[in-house]
Amino acid sequence: MMEDRRKKRLVIGLLIFILLLLIAWVMYVLLNRPAEVVPNLDEPRIELPVEDDELSISEIENEREQKERAESSDVIALSKTFVERYGSYSNEAHFANMIDVLPLMTDRFRAETGVFIKTAVVPEGYYGVSTSVVIVDVVEEGVLTAEVLVTTQREESIDSPRNTTVKFQEISLTMIKESGSWYIDSANWQ
Numbered sequence: 595m596m597e598d599r600r601k602k603r604l605v606i607g608l609l610i611f612i613l614l615l616l617i618a619w620v621m622y623v624l625l626n627r628p629a630e631v632v633p634n635l636d637e638p639r640i641e642l643p644v645e646d647d648e649l650s651i652s653e654i655e656n657e658r659e660q661k662e663r664a665e666s667s668d669v670i671a672l673s674k675t676f677v678e679r680y681g682s683y684s685n686e687a688h689f690a691n692m693i694d695v696l697p698l699m700t701d702r703f704r705a706e707t708g709v710f711i712k713t714a715v716v717p718e719g720y721y722g723v724s725t726s727v728v729i730v731d732v733v734e735e736g737v738l739t740a741e742v743l744v745t746t747q748r749e750e751s752i753d754s755p756r757n758t759t760v761k762f763q764e765i766s767l768t769m770i771k772e773s774g775s776w777y778i779d780s781a782n783w784q
Contacts, residue, residue: 669740669769672698672776674727677744677765680781681725685716700770700777724749728762740769740776 679695689711696704729745744765751758764784769776 668776669732669735669742670730672769672778673730673742673744673767676767676778676781677727677746678725681746681748681765681783682723684722685720686722688716689714695778698778700772700779703777703779703781719753720751720755721753722751722755738771740767740771742767742769 676695676698679691681691683689683691692707692711696707699707725746725748727744728747731743731745733741733743735741744767746763746765747760748763749758749760766780766782766784767778768780770779771777
């Protein structure tokens, strides 16, 4: 009987010793594990300068694609802004739609539009058109020129703002890049 209690104590002691060894091993592994680096999003990132000859082909291609996307987005944004203003007209506004977009035009197109504003005959009854852009399709974009086709939805009111019809119409834009900025060189309704 005494021997059974002794064996039990020995087995329990051995189990406790093994358990302590296991706990010590787990603590050792956890404490010696490399720390995870969690980026601090509040601190600004420091970009190290990279020599051009150190760039890989994929990095160069990625930079080129990002530049092209940025330029295309400039062309698209300019197209939307220009067409929605240029294509919205009211005979009560005295060509304010065209006057608003003169700064977006090349000198040649601005002069041509100025002549049109001075010589155009305003309809006698009420006439208004509200234009919104549906699709912008960059047909061709080069370093200094771009061709864009814009699909619009136009609400045309004749004699009264309540007498409105809706139609879809395209406008073709030619753009020229001058001094690093895009300008509209021509606009032709289709």
